[in-house]
Every structure is written in structure tokens, then in C-alpha cells.
Amino acid sequence: MSTTLPITDRTRVRRRAERAGYERAEVHEILDAGLVCHLGFLGGHGPVVLPTAYVRVGDAVIVHGSSRSGMLGALADGCELCCTVTLLDGLVLARSAFHHSVNYRSVVIFGRAEVVQAPHDKHEALRAFFTRLYPGRWEVVRPPTDAELKATLIVRIPIEEAVAKRRLGAPVDDEDDYALPVWAGVFPLTITRGDAVADERLHPDVAAGEHPPAWCPGTIPAAR
């Protein structure tokens, strides 16, 4: 498999083309740093965009939810979709209003989803999701029952037609504006985790502070 994604009509970035990337490694790196994607599909009355958590496994993004979910039903039916992940990395303050910007990394995937059908495959998909979002939990929680697995619809979105885009670093001002005595720079933004809030009904044998090592920025599992 090529390490570079093909450039198609849909993935060709026309403006700011220098910010686009088609390397699978770059696409995977961004996907592995995010938690929530926005899924777009055509509903009965026009486009619909809904958020959902995801995990990347190999060359696919996997999302899941209730088998009664309208969105997952549409995806399972094989509708055209767009799956977008955005990481907001900073606010960019320039010397002119015009050149203010934001630093970000994003991935946009086009295609159709495939239903993950076999119970073993569903199990493995959920395990991968847990390893990403809730590391250390899969091994200690009550595993899914057959009924729960049946009530869960899992779809796989192949990363075949996709593009990464990013803006990094300092503001870029018009040359004349560098003479202005106006502060300029970047305010970095990150997602951080606050202190764990233990459930009020913890089992008496479990200490409130005994929570697992949880997801937090920078502790991204190695790319699979």
C-alpha cells in the first residue's frame, strides 16, 4: 500500500495548498491526536453534521453507537459521508486584523462506511476504542454481553480518500506591518484533563482515588 494518499477532486486543496498533506503518516498522526469526529451525510432534508467519538485502527476510522441511531443507520446503508477531525492548536495574533488566524490540524475523509458485522470483529473494534479513549479499562470493566453487542452498531470508514491540512507557527504579517508597535504571537490551546470525579456510588472496596491511568494529551497510544 502506498504511503501517500491519491489526490482526488474532493481532496485537492485549492487555496493554501501548501497547508495540505496527503501522507498517510500525517493523516494518521492527526487522527490519533483527536477524540471526536464530525460526520456529515445527506439526511432527508439536507446535510446533517453530528459529532461522535472514534478510534483509528490501521487504515480506517471506526465509530459506534446504538443500533437505533439514525446517523449510524444512514452510514450502515452506505451513504456518501464526510468525516472530519479538527484539532484547535492556537490563536494567532497578527499586527493587522486581516492576518489574525488560528493554528489547527485537520483531516477530512470522504467515502462510504462498512458495517463491522462479525461478533469477534465488533469485540476487537470496541477493544481498540477503549484502548484509545479509556486505556486500562477494557481489562477491568464488565465486558459487553451478547445483547449489548447486538445493540451496538459499528461502522468502519476506510481512509482511502482523505487529506490533512494544518496551520502552524507564528503570524505572517504584511511586510510593512512589522514596523507597527503591536504585540504579535500565538496563544497555544490544548485539551487538558481535570481531576477525576469519582462516582457517588463507588463500591466500598474501591477507593475514590483509585482510578485508572486515563487518556490525556500527549499520552497517545503508538500508531497501529
Add this chain to the structure above:
Amino acid sequence: MSTTLPITDRTRVRRRAERAGYERAEVHEILDAGLVCHLGFLGGHGPVVLPTAYVRVGDAVIVHGSSRSGMLGALADGCELCCTVTLLDGLVLARSAFHHSVNYRSVVIFGRAEVVQAPHDKHEALRAFFTRLYPGRWEVVRPPTDAELKATLIVRIPIEEAVAKRRLGAPVDDEDDYALPVWAGVFPLTITRGDAVADERLHPDVAAGEHPPAWCPGTIPAAR
């Protein structure tokens, strides 16, 4: 104007209806806590979802960008759109795999955009955007020139058909599972701002630490 949004075919939440909200105040509160929306529209080859920064002003979301932007061009042409804002508030760890979840707040807006045409209105829209994302900057930076204003396409998305959805608080486990000696609770997530990174070409009269009070979580401008 009613304080409650009408429930339409598109905004009626069928599953987990208890998480939905149609109060304008709730929709505005969530929009005012976010920085980036995901805009969905139908491109030439299917649905497209792209991120962009926004500001809410009154009963509308305003986005802007280059007048050569393909997405803004489609929106300016009056295509059906979906504008979604998602705030990821926490990871929810239950005693069973099945009941793991995420805490979030989201707003989904359906409709069509209107172009902000008059130079005065464009100016005011950009000022509102700055007040939200870059407080204190509009007053000190070089203002937009006529040419820059002309190169900026601004659209207004009316908040007429919209719904808020949220999950809050502790995990909800099956009653039997509360007997399991498994830690359960919530890991709160927030966006935080790191130390400002001053541009390398700051004017000699400007100190690197002399940056403005910047956007950070909790310093949300009062609802307009």
C-alpha cells in the same frame, strides 16, 4: 421572538430525547463557549464537512474567510447547510464497557446562510469576531483596508432551526453493576491556554510579555 425554538423534522431528537434542548438561551450558551464550528454542505461529489472559527451575534452565527473559499462560496450561494458546534466536556467511565460515554454539549443548526454585504455590517461582524476570539485586539491592530474587507466573505447563519444536546454528570450503570468493585466516574476535559509565544519580529518598543488579555475558557463575553 419566542424564547424557545420550534421543533422541526430535522431538529427533533428521537433517541435520548431527554438530552435535547430547544431553549434559545441554552443554544446561545453553548455557542458562546465554543470557538470552532463544523459546516456541512453538499459539494459536487457528496457531503463536505469543514471546520471554521465563528462568533454568535444575536440570533445568528457568523463565519468569514477568503472570498475565494469554495465553502464560503457555496454558503453564499444559499445552499442548505448544517452548522454543528461540539464541546467535549469529559470522559465517562462506567462499571460496564457498554455504559462508557462522553460528556458533551452540542448545537446543530440547519438552514441557509445570508451574505453580509454592506461594508459597515462587515466591519461590525469582524469586530464581534475579534471581541470573542481576540479580546482587546480590535482596538490596537491595523484595521482592515477596503481591499481586505473586499477580499473577505462574511456569511450569517440564522439560528432559526436548531437544537442543543448535552450529556452531563456521572456514569449511569445497570443496577446490578453497581455491586462491581470497579472504579467509575468522570474525567473532565477542558481547553486551556498555554503561555503566549511572542513573534520573533516584535517591534523593539513592544515587550514580549506585553500581550493582551486573551481568550481562555471561563472568560466568555456576556451573551449579546
